[in-house]
Every structure is written in C-alpha cells, then in structure tokens.
Amino acid sequence: MSICPFEVPEIESLAGLLPAFHFEHLIAQGGMGVVYKARQLSLDRDVAIKILPREFGEDPFFRSSFEAEAKAMARLSHKNLIKVFDFGDVDGLLYIVMEYVPGKSLHHSAHGKAIDPKQAVEIIIAACAGIAHAHGNGIVHRDIKPGNILLTPDREPKIGDFGLSRCTFVDADGLAMGSPGYMAPEIISHPESGSTQSDVYAIGVVLRELLTGIPPEREGSEKAVVPDLKLAAICRKATHADPSLRHADVSTLADQLSRWMSVKPAGAAAPSWKPSTNTPKRPTVVKAAPSANRSILKNCATIAVLLGAIHLLWGVYQTKQADIVRQQQEQDAKPAIVKVIRVERTAFTGQKPSQALASTDPESTFVNTFAEGNME
Numbered sequence: 001m002s003i004c005p006f007e008v009p010e011i012e013s014l015a016g017l018l019p020a021f022h023f024e025h026l027i028a029q030g031g032m033g034v035v036y037k038a039r040q041l042s043l044d045r046d047v048a049i050k051i052l053p054r055e056f057g058e059d060p061f062f063r064s065s066f067e068a069e070a071k072a073m074a075r076l077s078h079k080n081l082i083k084v085f086d087f088g089d090v091d092g093l094l095y096i097v098m099e100y101v102p103g104k105s106l107h108h109s110a111h112g113k114a115i116d117p118k119q120a121v122e123i124i125i126a127a128c129a130g131i132a133h134a135h136g137n138g139i140v141h142r143d144i145k146p147g148n149i150l151l152t153p154d155r156e157p158k159i160g161d162f163g164l165s166r167c168t169f170v171d172a173d174g175l176a177m178g179s180p181g182y183m184a185p186e187i188i189s190h191p192e193s194g195s196t197q198s199d200v201y202a203i204g205v206v207l208r209e210l211l212t213g214i215p216p217e218r219e220g221s222e223k224a225v226v227p228d229l230k231l232a233a234i235c236r237k238a239t240h241a242d243p244s245l246r247h248a249d250v251s252t253l254a255d256q257l258s259r260w261m262s263v264k265p266a267g268a269a270a271p272s273w274k275p276s277t278n279t280p281k282r283p284t285v286v287k288a289a290p291s292a293n294r295s296i297l298k299n300c301a302t303i304a305v306l307l308g309a310i311h312l313l314w315g316v317y318q319t320k321q322a323d324i325v326r327q328q329q330e331q332d333a334k335p336a337i338v339k340v341i342r343v344e345r346t347a348f349t350g351q352k353p354s355q356a357l358a359s360t361d362p363e364s365t366f367v368n369t370f371a372e373g374n375m376e
Contacts, residue, residue, distance in 0.1 A: 008034050009051055009093070017090045021049065021097075028105075037100060040085075046100040047085060057094045070096055072139050073162045080130025082150065082160035101158050106206075107146035114213030117228055119155070121257045124207045127157045128254035131203065134162060135196050135249065142194035144202035145182045146209065181205065181216030185241050197243035200250055204238025211235070230260050 011023045014036070021038040027048060028035045035050045056062050070087040077083065083099035106123070127149060131141060141148075141162055148161045184201035186193050205216050211231060212224035222239070226232035234256050240246045247253040 011036070014051070017093070018049070018095070021047070023049075040097070048082075048098045048100045050096050050098065052094040052096075054092050057089060057092050063089075063094070066094060069139065069162060072137065073134075076134060076137055076139070078130050078133040080126050080157055080159060081133065081162075082158045084162075098160060099158075101150040101152060101160075103151045103153055105147050106149040106151055106157065106210075109151055110210060111146065111215065112213055114227075115210050117211060117231060118261070120207065120210035121231070121261055123149075123151075123155065123157050123210065124203060125254045125257050125261075127159060127203060127206075128250040128257075130157070130159050131199055131250045132254070134159075135199070140194050140196060141199050141202075142187070143179055143182070144199055144206065145179045146206055147179075149206070181221075184243065186243060195243070196249055197246055200246050200253060201239055201243075203250060203253070204235055204246070207231075208235040208239065228260075234260070 008026075008029055009017075011025075014023050015021075018038075020042060021040055023036050023038045025037055026034065027037050033050050033052045035048055038047055038049050039045070040047050052066075056066070067087070070084060073081075073084040074086075082101060084096060085099070086097040088095055127144075131144070134141065139162055141159070143161065144159070148159060150158045150160060152158065182202045182205050184198035186195075187198050208224065208226060209215055209221075211226045211228075212221075214221045214224040216222070226235055234253070237245070238247055238253055247256070
C-alpha cells in the first residue's frame with residue numbers, strides 16, 4: 001500500500017459529511033491522519049475525531065484490522081487510555097471518534113528535555129497501567145511513543161491510537177510498522193511480530209528519553225547516561241534486544257519503578273518542565289517529613305526539661321540566700337538583746353551595776369560578762 005501526501009479535509013466539507021458533529025478546529029495533523037476537536041450534538045460533549053487518509057480506506061486488509069481493533073478499544077475503559085466512542089467510513093474516509101483530552105502530547109511537552117526523574121517515573125507507571133489493561137484484553141499497541149501519549153492538565157497520561165497502531169509508519173515495501181526509534185528489534189526484522197514484549201521495549205525507550213532528554217532517533221541515544229543508577233538498570237532491561245531478557249510485562253516494569261519510588265531519591269532536582277496547557281494547577285503543598293517532626297518534638301522536650309531544672313535550681317539558690325541574710329540579721333541583733341536582759345535583771349534585784357558584776361550567780365556572771373565584753 002503506497003501512501004500519498006495526505007490532503008487535509010476542510011472543516012466545511014466535514015460538516016456536510018458528519019452532520020452529527022460540529023467541527024471547531026484542527027488539533028493536529030500528520031502524514032497518517034488529521035485530528036479535529038468537535039462537539040457531539042446529540043450528547044452535548046467534546047470529542048476528538050481522527051480522519052485517516054483515503055488510501056487506508058481502500059485497503060481491505062487495513063479496513064478489517066481497523067474495524068476489529070476499534071471495536072476492541074471501544075470495550076475498554078481505563079483512566080489512562082483514550083476512550084473510543086465510535087468509528088466509521090464516510091465518502092471513503094475512515095474516521096474514529098474519541099474522548100477529547102484538553103492537553104498536549106508528551107512529545108509536545110517534553111521533547112528534548114530531561115525532566116525530573118520522579119515525574120518521569122510517575123508518568124510511565126500510569127502509562128503502564130493503561131497498557132496492561134489493553135494487554136489483558138488481548139490488544140497490543142505496537143506504536144507507543146510520546147506523540148501517542150497525551151497529558152491532562154494534571155499530568156495524567158492517556159494513551160491513544162491503539163486502533164491505528166499498524167499503520168503509523170510504512171516502509172518502501174509498503175509494510176506497516178511502528179515509529180522508528182521506538183520499534184523493538186524483532187519488529188524491524190518481522191513487522192508482524194508485534195507483541196506485549198515489543199510494547200515493553202517501546203515504553204522503556206520513552207522512559208529513557210524522559211530521563212535523558214535525548215530522543216531515540218538521535219545517534220548514540222541508546223548510550224545516553226541516565227542520572228540514576230537504578231533507573232539506568234531498569235531502562236537497560238526494558239530495552240534489551242532479546243525480548244526474553246526484558247521485563248516479563250509492563251506490570252513488572254511498573255512494579256520495579258514503584259519500588260524505586262518508595263525510596264525517595266536524595267537531592268531530587270526541581271521539575272524542569274511543565275505540560276503545555278493554560279489550565280492553572282493547584283500549588284503543591286510540601287509536608288514536613290515524619291522524622292523531622294519527631295526531631296523537633298524531641299528538642300522541644302529537652303529544652304522544657306532544662307528550663308524546669310534551671311527554675312528549680314534558681315529557687316534553691318534564692319532560699320539559701322534568704323537563710324544567710326536571716327542568720328546575719330540574728331547575729332547583728334544579739335548584743336542588743338543581751339543588754340536588755342542585763343538591765344532587767346539589775347532592776348529586778350535592786351543591785352547597782354557594780355554590785356551585779358560581783359554577783360556569785362554563775363548564770364548572771366556569764367551573761368553580764370558576755371554583755372560587758374560586747375559593749376567595749
């Protein structure tokens with residue numbers, strides 16, 4: 001099947017061919033088709049409609065494959081897959097009606113940029129979940145690449161073009177293949193051998209591209225240095241030339257990435273990119289780590305104990321100082337007290353001071369002598 005340059009249909013002509021939809025504007029176009037945003041009038045919802053080149057509709061084998069996979073995709077329902085609503089043929093043009101995703105493709109948002117490893121892994125884990133759902137229902141994508149992964153305003157990936165996966169690239173002999181750079185080696189030699197393992201290879205290439213910023217079509221991209229050693233090992237396994245040495249399936253790949261996520265990388269860099277969308281995102285709230293909270297509480301408790309000890313010691317010190325002052329005051333008051341005793345005793349006995357000094361009373365002699373001695 002030879003492919004001629006695709007003549008993009010005018011919106012006015014499509015309105016006549018598909019009157020159930022109000023076509024708004026062109027979203028994207030390429031050699032293999034064109035995508036429009038439209039409004040489905042009966043259900044009052046936004047949709048994306050992809051129109052394929054007329055040559056595809058003229059190929060009986062492709063038409064049969066396209067219809068079978070479109071029906072299979074319509075039965076799938078997963079948040080990481082673009083939902084297929086309908087498909088058909090109008091005036092020799094095959095078309096497919098899909099869920100409209102208000103965002104840009106991963107290629108548009110991150111091409112040539114090495115993004116934050118954590119964000120890259122989050123995107124790939126979510127993409128693997130969608131691919132695993134398709135694999136579980138007997139559908140192989142065969143053409144996973146950043147251009148077929150759309151990002152919502154919340155960076156949630158949605159994979160599309162399952163039904164068109166066999167016609168994305170056509171070589172000189174007219175053989176349907178995947179996209180150069182993302183194709184597994186076995187597909188290059190045997191285009192019909194696309195399998196779940198070839199999807200593992202393709203998503204592994206996408207992961208490596210996100211981590212290094214180097215697209216696979218660039219020479220030496222397979223040797224690009226992934227900044228994290230564990231992630232580098234995961235990428236090597238996923239993109240191994242031998243399918244039997246890759247991850248068993250995309251779920252196994254996602255499990256390894258989830259384990260990497262569970263160990264927070266030290267010194268993770270700030271995101272170096274943002275999805276191309278005008279929809280504002282909520283600010284990210286950074287919570288303190290539990291270990292940091294425990295350390296703060298421990299320090300506060302230690303400070304409280306020290307303050308209590310200081311308060312107690314200060315009280316003891318003040319009490320001792322008061323005792324010293326009181327004792328000193330008592331010492332200073334003793335001579336006056338003795339003098340009073342001496343006068344009262346003299347007055348009681350009727351003796352003169354000189355007679356009192358000659359008293360033979362031992363107690364009187366001690367008191368008076370002590371008093372006289374302190375009065376000198």
